[in-house]
Amino acid sequence: MADTILDLRNVSVRFETLDGMVDAVRGVDLHVKAGETLAIVGESGSGKSQLMMAAMGLLASNGEASGVADYRGTNLLGISKSELNTIRGRKITMIFQEPMTSLDPLYTIGSQLMEPIMHHRKVGAAEARARAVEMLALVRIPEPERRMDSYPHEMSGGQRQRVMIAMALANDPDLLIADEPTTALDVTIQAEILELMADLQKRLGMGMIFITHDLNIVKRIADRVCVMRHGEVVEEGETRALFAAPKMPYTRELLEAEPAGRKDPPLPSAPKILDGTDIRVTFKLGGGLLGGEPIYLRAVDRVSVTLREGQTIGIVGESGSGKSTLARALLRLIPSDGAIVFDGRSIAGYSRQQMRPLRRELQIVLQDPFGSLSPRMTAGQIVTEGLLVHEPSISRRERDRRAAQALEEVQLDPALRNRYPHEFSGGQRQRIAIARAIILKPKVVVLDEPTSALDRQVQKQIVELLRDLQAANNLSYLFISHDLAVVRAMADHIMVMKDGYLVEQGTPDEVMDDPREDYTRRLMAAAFAD
């Protein structure tokens, strides 16, 4: 019988805000045993991260934790910071979501790895270095000896996350807490990291707490699952049992949140609405007055796209594959070479001014529901900004009415139109962004990862909303995403891109179930592995 490493009893976390006390976690009981992987699942705001932050003494200054976090007889919530420092970083370690920012860009990988080793084990530099190299080899970084002297910017996101794991494991911890460690990574890399973590966990026999919102990952890695919502534990159980027979309605809802359904292709006779031929986009890096020789980067290389009325083309690929760049080039938001025909007009040579009247028919919905809405405008103002440009003659009252109508179309309460973006949730913001695009009655909408920053259930709702809007308004979509499950539910034609090239295209069934290219096959294996 494995012993319990960390036992949380009745842990609550509260934050003091301007609007009074906010309860983030309300009396949670949890435990994790040695050699066990516990997944904590929940939508954003469920308190899953704050719970672990509290146990590690990492809460923001306006937060306070109560209850007991028992680590082998020591209550982590009751001890001083210096006592806590003998445990955290050594016995309990943590990995965070963002591999880009959790390494210090000023120091080499080696020195960042060696520092905690020297600190916690009280060993000299030579010994620490040997251990660091060993750790890098353990997380399967090629040429670990040489990589010790690399700086974080010289490594890819996946490699950086490996370094973070190496750092967390260097002191033989009892417990590893991983807070969404793979969310910021591409699916193929994500699969590798997960496999690595599962393997290491087994070999080192430590306990692991895996915080995530992605149930696919849970299924793959966890022994036990704990579902959280609104700061409370909804359900807890063995992974297999919980997936097979969820007891609580909320858990069932989570499990069924996978976007479902298929989209039928438009009739072959449907007119071409947007047609790009041999699109090339080149970025110039450096150069300028004192910059020296500029470097030219080919972001999109001779890709052709034909979008028909009522069609949804899904563009998939890893980050840096040029899928967003291609879409922006088609909308003439960035300069490109190649022919673009929109609605019978060749717009490739159009200037900014010439494009302006066409903008109402070519809309875009961007990925980040937090960044894409100006924080100083109300929802109503944001939604009607396009009307201000394209129908300057209509009255303020009429604009207000149109705003209310558009918000209703995206299933938002029009009474909220005087609220500011920060008063909405992520899903609501994305609805506002969609309302802003459709209020102009466009013909083509580019959806640039519109669901990536959202929780699974919200994703499902947005996907359904987008499909309804398409059917109602005969819209054509260019749907960009790295999330293949969502693409499958949305698109009737899929294009796979890599390094600026088009690798493969076809219907979802062709591309996803029977990929011809090696790269596509790898992508699908990583995305749909069980």
Next chain:
Amino acid sequence: MTDTSLPVAAAGRSLWADAWARLKANRAAVISFYYLILMAVICIAGPWITPHDFTTIYQDYNRVPPSLEAYPKADAIGPAVEDAVRRVRLNLDGWEQKDGKVLIRVSSAKPIDDRVAGYIDRSDVFEGSAVAEKSEDGLHMTISTDIERKYFFFGTDNSGRDLLTRTLIAGRVSLAIGLLAGIVAVVIGVLYGATAGFAGGKTDEIMMRIVDILYSLPFIFFVIMLVVFFGRNFVLMFLVVGAVLWLDMARIVRGQALSIKRQEYVQAAEALGVSASGILLRHVVPNLLGPVVIYMTLLVPQVIILESFLSYLGLGVQEPMASWGVLIAQGANNIPGANWLLFFPSFFLTTTLFALNFIGDGLRDALDPKDR
């Protein structure tokens, strides 16, 4: 849709309202805010209420220390009588104080003119002098006079001017320069910086190199040159200080504009077909204002200090006008004999700067809560 009535929309809470609520929760900032208002009111209204004009010279009260009691003090009346009598070239036979009046007995070899009473009045100490008694031959006279009571709460300066009034007048000048030069710097800086940042590319390059060139000019030579060309005047001070400090503002605003330009909501606006000026006015400038407001509260003290520095060097405002810097310079020359000349203006200056800095800090925290 026939039904055009709209559901009543609940009012939202803007970021500004949020920031205001956070600022109100910051005690230091609120106290500083009230202090600053009080300071402004005192400096504006004070000189009308104080009993002295800031240019009036009281020869008999050179460098008197601050006191809550009225001048002249009891032991100062004797010397004042002697002084006044000597000035009209009469012999002092004696004096006494009776019922709040002073009786002065004087004599002379020649008959005394009645008008001497008026001459006695010229002293700052006496008023309402009149001939009380005169001998038959006109060689002896008794003059009765009231004592003129004056209050110098902050004492007087070397020329016998009331320091309280002068400090308040100086406050008007310093605060006005601070505010106006601050506004000049902000207006130029925001327009220039936002244009450079938003236009980007070659325009940005050229505009910022101009800023670099201006940066490399030594500030003091620049001021001296302007003073030589245009003479010393009040308006020039605003322009000089404002013209130098907008450079910082322009750099800050340009950086902000560059990052805002890459925000997704600007891209979204571009995709909506919004024109460049629309983006600048609706998206870039409103989102810039936070840092600008913060920097402005930190700029005003900087301007006041710069002005003080220039005045200290003798390049600032001219006598009999004063600014806090001028008064501090004069006070510094009178250490240790008359330390109140340094103490009061410096106290006013430093507390004002303190308050401004606290407000700036409070605003920073209020407008940018996630950086705390």
